[in-house]
Amino acid sequence: MKALLLIDIQNDFIPGGALAVPEGDAILPIVNALQPQFDVVVATQDCHPANHKSFASQHAGKQVFETTQLNGLEQVLWPDHCVQGTPGAEFSAQLDMYRVEAIFRKGTDPEIDSYSGFFDNGHLKSTALAEYLKGKGVTEVYLVGLAADFCVYFTALDALKEGFTTYFIEDATRAISSEGYQKAKAEVQAKGGTFLQSASLLG
Numbered sequence: 001m002k003a004l005l006l007i008d009i010q011n012d013f014i015p016g017g018a019l020a021v022p023e024g025d026a027i028l029p030i031v032n033a034l035q036p037q038f039d040v041v042v043a044t045q046d047c048h049p050a051n052h053k054s055f056a057s058q059h060a061g062k063q064v065f066e067t068t069q070l071n072g073l074e075q076v077l078w079p080d081h082c083v084q085g086t087p088g089a090e091f092s093a094q095l096d097m098y099r100v101e102a103i104f105r106k107g108t109d110p111e112i113d114s115y116s117g118f119f120d121n122g123h124l125k126s127t128a129l130a131e132y133l134k135g136k137g138v139t140e141v142y143l144v145g146l147a148a149d150f151c152v153y154f155t156a157l158d159a160l161k162e163g164f165t166t167y168f169i170e171d172a173t174r175a176i177s178s179e180g181y182q183k184a185k186a187e188v189q190a191k192g193g194t195f196l197q198s199a200s201l202l203g
């Protein structure tokens with residue numbers, strides 16, 4: 001069984017949002033066209049409390065996009081984004097949701113960030129996404145969404161660790177930084193992930 005994982009396709013990651021990914025909105029028609037091709041479609045949702053420690057606003061004297069140490073992990077300090085209960089945390093209104101059978105929320109613990117849809121950044125707690133997919137008989141996961149160099153990338157690494165055959169649909173993702181994306185892509189490929197274009201699935 002094949003699953004399509006919609007990673008963080010939320011207003012704050014789309015142009016106009018608090019942490020906009022360049023051209024993030026360009027993926028929407030492709031993601032919608034892909035959904036009917038899959039047995040299982042699930043979504044992740046970055047869902048932070050207002051005092052989340054990944055926000056630069058929570059660290060006196062720190063600027064947005066600086067890095068710091070957070071409980072022993074390197075942490076990029078982000079603009080406030082995807083705050084629970086705000087429009088920025090909602091899925092894009094242009095994203096079809098009718099085939100999405102489950103939503104996995106992450107980043108809800110104020111003390112730790114959570115890029116991957118499977119685990120927090122310290123690998124301390126699971127979202128139960130792997131167990132959910134395995135319970136549905138899924139062996140192949142296809143990744144789309146935002147941002148290619150953060151949440152899609154870390155989700156790909158964990159999908160590979162969890163034993164899923166992992167595909168990254170490149171034109172259905174966009175990155176915050178193109179250098180970051182090139183490094184991320186090389187690592188995912190080295191670990192066994194496959195990069196492809198949506199056209200090869202849409203036929």
Ligand code: VGL
Nearest residue numbers: 008046078146147150151
């Ligand atoms: C993301 C930075 C912070 C993402 C989430 O969805 O890629 N990036 N929080």
Ligand code: ZN
Nearest residue numbers: 046081082107
């Ligand atoms: Zn976040």
